[in-house]
Amino acid sequence: MAQVRRPMMAANWKMNKLIREAEEYVAQLLPRLIDNEGVDVAIFAPFTCLQQIGRMTQATPIVVGAQNFYFEDSGAFTGEISAPMLKDVGAEAVIVGHSERREIFGETDEMVARKTSRAIGAGLLPIVCVGETKEERDTGEMWDKCSGQVQSVFEELDKKVRGDDIVFAYEPIWAIGTGDMASPEDSQAAIGKIRALLEELRGEQFASQVRILYGGSIKLENIGEVMAQKDVDGGLVGGASLDPVSFAGLVNATLSS
Numbered sequence: 001m002a003q004v005r006r007p008m009m010a011a012n013w014k015m016n017k018l019i020r021e022a023e024e025y026v027a028q029l030l031p032r033l034i035d036n037e038g039v040d041v042a043i044f045a046p047f048t049c050l051q052q053i054g055r056m057t058q059a060t061p062i063v064v065g066a067q068n069f070y071f072e073d074s075g076a077f078t079g080e081i082s083a084p085m086l087k088d089v090g091a092e093a094v095i096v097g098h099s100e101r102r103e104i105f106g107e108t109d110e111m112v113a114r115k116t117s118r119a120i121g122a123g124l125l126p127i128v129c130v131g132e133t134k135e136e137r138d139t140g141e142m143w144d145k146c147s148g149q150v151q152s153v154f155e156e157l158d159k160k161v162r163g164d165d166i167v168f169a170y171e172p173i174w175a176i177g178t179g180d181m182a183s184p185e186d187s188q189a190a191i192g193k194i195r196a197l198l199e200e201l202r203g204e205q206f207a208s209q210v211r212i213l214y215g216g217s218i219k220l221e222n223i224g225e226v227m228a229q230k231d232v233d234g235g236l237v238g239g240a241s242l243d244p245v246s247f248a249g250l251v252n253a254t255l256s257s
């Protein structure tokens, strides 16, 4: 039987918003969501806002998440934050391996794999980001890059992990923050290949449970076509998620796709 995957629409605020701004955002977002049942709504906020967002969304199904963490639980890692610390402030999910972490902060595939494994072990849902640069796409290395990033995660991951314990986001780097979104056909092609690779690695049941999001310049005008693709299970949204009216529009549009 075909697996029904619940769509997810996730906001990645990046390094934006003070606590007061986060409060205003959530207060404006909540009344605009028309149906909390049909889609998982997630907000990936700065560490400093997590506790307050968690309090404000306690009675709702909104998932509160962080944008990064370190795979050790405690110790001499100045400036880092651990999975138990995220749980302590109410986080339920975490973005792992965003291209900005990989490119600006030098995160390697191995670190991303360890973080993914630790997140799941700690009861956090990891959203693992993979994607190619423009140059890699132009030189035909797109699939080598993306498949390598996916494969390395599974070198660390316990065989007991289920498909719904992990979410992937295909985020072509050239599409992030540029207004230049991948076409619906290209998104489906990449995400379909990722799902086929998951099947090779962990079997059909596992692959059919994993949600795979598209990320990169999603806006209200272009979301419908991408979400209509058969293997695309939702979106990870940067710029267009910073405004609650725009993000609510994207969540509600996901329901009708």
Ligand code: PEP
Pocket (backbone or CB within 6 Å): 012, 171, 175, 176, 177, 178, 215, 216, 217, 218, 236, 237, 238, 239, 240
């Ligand atoms: C992102 O940073 O994950 C992202 C998809 O950004 P944007 O929507 O702004 O392209």
